[in-house]
Amino acid sequence: MSRMLRASAIMAAGTMVSRVTGFVRSMVLAYAIGTAALGDSYNAAYAIPYSILDLLLLGVLSSVVVPMIVRAQQHDPDRGRAYEQRLLTLSTAALIVVAALAVLVAPLLIDLYTDWDRGSREFEVAVTLARFILPQLAFFGIGSVAGAILNTHDRYGAPMWAPVLNNVVQIGAFLLYAGLGTGGGDLAKVTDGDLALLGLGTTAGIVAQSVVLIVALRRVGFSFMPRFDLRNARLGEMGRAGIWTIGYVVVTQLGFVLTTNLASSAGNEVPGHGISPYTxxxxxxxxxxxxxxxxxxxxxxxxxxxxxxxGRFDDVRTEFGSSVRLICSVMVPVSLLLMVLGPAITVPIYGHGANSVADAVYIGNVLQVYGLALVPFAIFQLLLRVFYSFGDTRTPVYIGAGTTAVNAVFMVLLSAVLPARYTVMGLALAYAIAYALGAVLAWTLASRRVQGLGGWTVGMALTRMYLSALPTAVLALAAVWVVTEALDGLGFVNSLIVLASGGGLGMLLYLGVAHRMRIPEVNSIVGMVARRVGR
Known part of the structure; x- marks a missing residue:
């Protein structure tokens, strides 16, 4: 537990700063272009390279590439160095080709991911932005492989801190747009120069992030030498293992395509209630x-x-049990706070500039529904890693296909029965239902694989966590009620008051109650923080 806490703390610190700067990035972007038509066009273009990377690389990294690098380090005479170089060479060459092809077929990609007419201004702007953003595919892929290699060397800092630089570069680009651009959030007035600033600024951030990771590789003694002897790259083994992971990603991306189409259709009917609030x-x-x-x-x-x-399967069960309890000790109270404080969170972040307070409140309403999915989603992701650690990439495809099918059914159903202004909230609810059912299925199958996952122990731990978090939820509800009744709504200052009283004091209350209830994961986190503060 202590070793996991130390490693996780290093990564969590970097990730926290990355996410905070990511929030600033999103806040500045919403300030500059809003969440209506231009915001939807940008977010549609921005989502496509990530979807392509999921299909080609990122899903395979976590489930196939990392275990294969570990085996190469354990069994190859050079401790896997040549294999790492072949892998980086192959991924670099392949993703340069993919990026070039993606730029050429950008109109087809935008047509696939949205419900916009080809001749519409939204479509044209999204295509232009996509052609500026899609080249980042090559750089993002290179950085991702470099990060995977660093992780297998137990170097977690750079992969977690490099995205901070990416966010800073993009923030700078968006601030330049807000100050120098002529279009603002008006889709009709935005110029090609404005779009170039938005798109190239986005890509420049990924380039900077990749450079940081390559430098970090060199500092651990990795000297890149292009290797094209692909017969020794174990592509056959990777293909056999990776085909199922790619199948899983394909299934989930089909669900994402349906989501963006339904959201863009809702945005056509009610501006500000489309892809941007969902994203x-x-x-x-x-x-x-x-x-x-x-x-x-x-x-x-x-x-x-x-x-x-x-062959240490007891350690697999122990590792999984410790991980799920550690994650849920934080996820449980946070999920309740999201369900209560959604609008209070989003108004200070997104209620500025080209975006109205009402638009920000709607984003918060969507976030409240997503709070239902937080714990099931986290457990679901942990369960998939159990299969991946066994080299089983087939079972997650079946689980993912079932989860996506359930999600699709509920998305279509809720979109059909709900008014357009509630469609995106319905998409979030469908997501929560699907991942709750998917987690149940994944737990059942994973438990059979390792002959038990300690379900009773985990269930009792979760019960104690929820009981400890209930006073926090009540305090947050009281803060929302008092501020909205006494101060007339959730403006910027009122939202900060709600967050400080309901969120800040609420989390302190949870830590106190959980400590009294002797939840060991919470005690470990509190003890680690206290020791670091004491220094």
């Missing part, structure tokens, strides 16, 4: 998982893979 609320929803969940999983997966390779 911004989802980013906020991902923050707790990104800070805590990703940090724990990144530290957990290499160790779990080593335990499986050495």
């Amino acid at each position: 911004l609320a989802f980013q906020l929803f991902q923050l707790p998982y990104g800070v805590i969940g990703v940090s724990v999983i990144t530290a957990m997966l290499p160790r779990m893979s080593r335990a499986v390779t050495e």
